[in-house]
Amino acid sequence: MIISLLFSEPTLFFLWLLAIVYGITVHEFSHVLAAYLQGDDTGRLMGRLTLNPAAHIEPFGMLLLLVVGFGWGRPAPFNPHNLKYRRWGEVAVALAGPASNLASVAVFMVAVNILAPVLGPFNLLIQLLGFLILINIVLLAFNLIPIPPLDGSTLLFELLPDRYARFKAMLARNGPWILLMLIFADNFLGINIFGRVFGVFFRLAGLV
Template sequence: MFGFDQDMIFRIPALLIALTVHEYAHARAAVWLGDPTPRFEGRLTLNPIAHLDPIGLIMLWLFKFGWAKPVNINPGNFKNWRKGMIIVSFAGPGSNIIMAFISAIMIAVIGQMGLLTGWLAAILKLTYSYNIILAIFNLIPIPPLDGSKILSSLLPSRIAYQYDSLGQYGPFILMGLVYIGVIGAITYPLQLILSYIINQIVMVIV
């Protein structure tokens, strides 16, 4: 849990960047694959207002557990709906990994220039952390997270239907697992691994 501390104000821009990029990536991937729904609903934009759920943002700001406004898509518009769903679902977490990588490069470069101080350092480091967290968290195969949509697209139709029917209970299961610490126990090591990989690549580049 986050609680209140001196970095509270810096979390806002970091969250806006991470959430907006995540949802925009879903929208962009869907449109690229032939589904105009996100464009019609005004989601093909980097304007944070189009993607934010106020309550979800506050929850994520305070407790590291929250949500943005889901991007509606119509898989029937994809040439191959299974492949399309996998690509669109992974686009969100994938974009967060890219943003974490970009943030890490900026931290390294600006740090070498001796300018990584104050509010800039706080925002960049939080942007890096939030993108790592969102990337891993959203790949958990529990509805309505992106990982569940990827898994469902890989399963045989009959099993996928039964799996998807659990979606109505997914948010409650997820919140329960977060509360008792199971999600954190699973995701934290994966966050460390992803962070290590990104930092090793950045060290080679920078």
């Protein structure tokens, strides 16, 4: 895991750490911004409408991410009843996070294509850009998985017709446990569920 680099390759560890902090910060900030633009100032009043990482990083979630490879940031607060667009407003808020990671990937890939021929592949800035691309792809892919509390579940619930109400209620109630079991299976049983999901996005980005 990333924490193992702290003593063997401290420079790489801090580059990874910067990339993770950036990815989580822009992701959670974008949720709050999307809600704010629709008339909900819950996040702003709670000091979350900022790109200051301290407002978005959850210490225990960050520690777990560094140690076992899965963690979380502080969930973005918003009040769906305040949103201007009631039906699709929550979907817009949910997808704003992954959209920010997608936009980041595009920007950083352009930067790498411009700078790498000049600076060389082993330059620290190029390595940081590479880590930023990887982390943002992982955050994009992971959060689009349609299992609560991940962002993709909000879109799934909006798309499913009313006849699936019982299924939606079950998934909303048990989603976090299902996700934890998948993470456990992925880490300790070698099923590589998430690796396959991430691999699809890496191939789409031309990284594989």
